Amino acid sequence: MFNAVDVIRTKRDGGVLSDAAIDWVVDAYTRGAVADEQMSALAMAILLRGMTPGEIARWTAAMIASGERLDLSGVSRPTADKHSTGGVGDKITLPLTPLVAACGAAVPQLSGRGLGHTGGTLDKLEAIPGWRAALSNDEFIAQLQDVGAVICAAGEGLAPADRKLYALRDVTGTVEAIPLIASSIMSKKIAEGTGALVLDVKVGSGAFMKSAQDARELARTMVELGGAHGVRTVALLTEMSTPLGLAVGNAVEVAESVEVLAGGGPPDIVELTLTLAREMLAAAGLDADPAKALADGRAMDSWRAMIRAQGGDPDAPLPVARETETVRAERDGFVTAVDAYAIGVAAWRLGAGRARKEDPVSAAAGVMLHKKPGDPVQAGEALYELRTDEASRIAAARDAAGGAVVIGDAAPANRPLVLDRVA
Template sequence: MRAYDLIQKKRDGGVLTREEIEWWVEGVARRTIPDEQVAAWAMAVFFRGMDARETADLTRAMAFSGETVDLGDIPGIKVDKHSTGGVGDTTTLVVAPLVAAAGVPVAKLSGRGLGHTGGTLDKLESFPGFRVELGRDEFIRQVRSIGIAVAGQTADLVPADKRLYALRDVTATVDSIPLIAASIMSKKIAGGADAIVLDVKVGSGALMRTLDRALELAHLMVRIGRQLGRRVVALVTDMNQPLGRAVGNALEVREAIATLQGRGPAALTELCLTLGGYMVWLGGKAPDPDAGRRLVAQRLEAGDGLAMLRRLVAAQGGDPRAVDDPERLPRARHREAFAAPRAGYLTAMDAAAVGAAAMVLGAGRARKDDPIDPAVGLVMCKRLGDRVEAGEPLVELHVNDRARLPAALERLQAAFTLADEPASPPPLIHAVVGVEGTGAAGSVTGAASTASVAPAATPAGPAPLPAGWGHLVELARAARETALAPFSRYRVGAALEAADGRVFTGGNVESASFGLTMCAERVALFKALSEGQRRFTRLVVAADGPERPFPCGACRQLLFEYAPALEVWVDGEPAPLPITALLPRGFRLER
């Protein structure tokens, strides 16, 4: 084989075989393929994509491109949790001890922060003396001994991904869903866990800015994990504002301790209980996610999670007294307020700008070798939906180097949107992906939407989804949340799958001039046509309420005309129908 030929094949839209992918990954890991060819291949994948089989093969090859962690000698189902990155996301410091306290071994390989997103290892190093670099044998011994270990990747783990990611980072090819999925899942597979709960962030502070792309990534990672023999569930959670109040390493550790004491912010506590419920369920300690959540809540109330955090810190060389006395953690010398310029309701926030402000103060890194100041960061005084008065603090900045303050304040200037009328904040949990086929009968309380959940088999219940349709149904239901229906209050969402596997979604848009109203199906179709798509395979339509949202006559004609081979599923119907059944004598140009 030649690297040139594989680059050309992918550039021209070809599908790589497993053997070709394995040869390529070996060349990347051993550095027999030069940087310029690796970068060219990444760009070809960025534009041409990879199908699910290719992505799974890439994941498998990268996972085994170096050493792996074998947790087979540890009794029980070992569970890991991964977040795609956000701002003020302190969940690991809360969830991991709670789940371990519930009897599920937690073997967590974590990373450092980069850019506006924080890293678990940086936060843990706020504990004086805490060691995040554990050898493989020490890592395994600690999980066997106390039920939990949180450490950084060793240098010989997934070397192919390390090199590929470094080149993606400097060639503008990071934002490729197949490459993101393979990068994340290869590390999880190499880490040795039997089950994985994924927290896929979506919003202004996340890598995935839109719900469509977040759901696409979540479904792909769940599918990859299943193909590689892991139990996997993904939650799509909101990152349009920091999850908690604290943004910064020691500040977030204090908040995690408060949460384990039962005094944490509501959103952080809620998400930790939900994630923990799924981890405990996948770990075999609860019959379903709701029961898992109840068990985690009991461990929280009993103080067992706090005790487990204390054991974790002590086991890895940190000062466990800081768990009970957070004053021992680093503290910034100065505090400054960033005030609201006017009165109003906080309706939007640029969470990435908030994270960037904390980074400028020294809480994060612009480059991998930048030093971290564990004491500095931000404390959010308001959340989306809150009323704010002019001059009232929006953010409290914790500062050591005052010379950094102007740059941080500059980033905060445009980060907040104030309006005269209130707006509903986004849901904390947008969807749960991958519950079907894992034995769950339902979903954890608090999830705004549960993707691909097989309904209970009761006579009055809806028919189960045929294989392969679950992700489209969830995308249509998610698109319904984007509808603008101020007159009818009847929201409809549509998800249209093109022949190449891409999915286009839309919600209905109403106008006071009724003739300008757009149905959800048309929004999705026109979006796809505008991007050059001409062949379509499947459509799902979902709406509010029990009434089944069959496409209107105009939409049936458009779909019949542009997608003659289309199968249409109306949410609530027992089965999909061909478009010819919805419009048996439709008009096309050739007729």
Template sequence: MRAVDLIIKKKNGGTLTREEIKFLVSGYVNGNIPDYQMSSLLMAICFRGLTAQEQSDLTMEMLLSGESVDLSSIKGICVDKHSTGGVGDKTTLVVAPLAAACGLKMAKMSGRGLGHTGGTLDKLESIPGFRISLTPEEFFRQVQDISLAVVGQTANIAPADKKLYALRDVTGTVESTGLIASSIMSKKLASGASHILLDVKVGDGAFMKNLEAARELAQAMVAIGNSQGRKTVALLTDMDQPLGFAVGNALEVIEAIETLKGRGPKDLETLALKIVSELLLMTGLEKTEAEASERASRALADGSALDKLRAMIERQGGDSRVLDDYSLFS
């Protein structure tokens, strides 16, 4: 089996088998397939696409390239939330502490910027001293103690995706439904949560510019998640304009803090409440939309969600004074 033959096969519209995908992924991870050949394959995929089976096979091979996190030792329901990103998307910074305040366990591994958007990790690192790297023991203990941790994807979690993720960013191959779906779901499945909510952005400020493309991506990811025994739900949310008013890492963290204080932009607050309400419903903690919405709104209004963010910042070495003094941001 040769990489060049598989590149040509995909370029001509062929379908790659599981064994061929395994050969390509493992070969790239161990260095037998160089960047220039993988770049060529990624571009062929961008033009030709991936079938549902290819997406599933690519997801699983990237997942199997490393370790998976076992969250079974954590008491409670472990959930994960992912946004496909867009200009000004700082949703995780509000949703994660809000979900934790509502009784869910948010054990989250986040990413850096891809394309024109900043990632959650980039934003959190604007908090002085904040550590995005925790030992497994620190991660599990923190989630058990305060129901919340947001850390970086470790080298052992889907290393194939981590390597491909960086290559896509510099080769113009970010905007491919199959590659996005496989990349996201390899990390989500490896991260160990039993319930996964996907916030798929659609509009001028998102990767998915129209509803049809966003729905295609959402359906692909939900199918992959559910096929692996994870309860997976997707929401299609508007990104025709930036979310909130702030764009830029530190500015977006400040806006998220303001939202947790009840003073943020209404579009961000409404979306965060919707996502957390959906998490409460899909996990069975609440039975009706009204009850879920009321529980999420109460956690925002009484300050318990802000307290969770404060606790996370302190546990991960950050200066929690930034919550009250924005001049401390780096």
């Protein structure tokens, strides 16, 4: 028989937890038999001491076993999903999901909400009048079969251990523990039943992983976990020191995603969407050209069908902020950097993000960039625009974004969007 204190001590002292100890502590915590303060101590011990690959694999399996596992074997198309570790302006899921569905795959995209400086896919889509995030398992599978694309919240029955532990990590300074990040992401993705998974692991100031070394370790850990559970998994390390696209917020990111689906949009969004689509289609065993599906309107048709299936009106006007303030360049030159973290915090201060899980978010709030690294700029030109429904929020957002856009005498060297691939 195990007890929580012994399990904590083992990890605190650098020991390896047995399979039985891991199974017991995850199950007992989910049931409420292990207290939050005890799991907090164990999470901190894991952050400081790490876990072996065997421990991480078992921890992930125990989290999956804490709830139900969806069976997508009845879906007639091959399934492929994508997960991003979160960034600023990262609306890629929105155009990517219908695009991959338009190419013949089924995309079971379980998504989350924003916290702090990173945006949440569900918050973005809820800017669309009528759209709903909560689907029953039956609705989820039926839409996957009929439309081929679903973006929704994970059901209550999927990896409940993760839901409990995720909330705890957020308030105990243990969010950065790679074993806990990897097992959190992969337990949900494996439980959702997808056959193939592409991971977009962000690196840079606007990402949770600031260094390529940490991002590579996380990517390798998740790829191994996927393989061990029979899910074909590949990871890309992608740049997140600069926001993706020009829009950061909720409604503004939906509008930018629709531009991409209409054949336009910012080049970085189009490039990353197509790169991830090709990886997903290859992992699902499909030979299709996503650029063609974007150009001929099939991806847009797929988007409209997906939005309608979840009660949304794809033609409804999106919310527009009541208050705006434009920040202008003080000198001539070239934009050498746009700090993703600072822009993300500014959008959060404007009301686009939340400090706590239960906080409401504003659909209309956000930041619109007018310049990206490499762009020439003249004194007095607009650099970015702050948008909010509450004028009282502008000062704090202006402070947060203060030094975000750096202007120098020469254009910076081009930094690639995709930094590495782990398979």
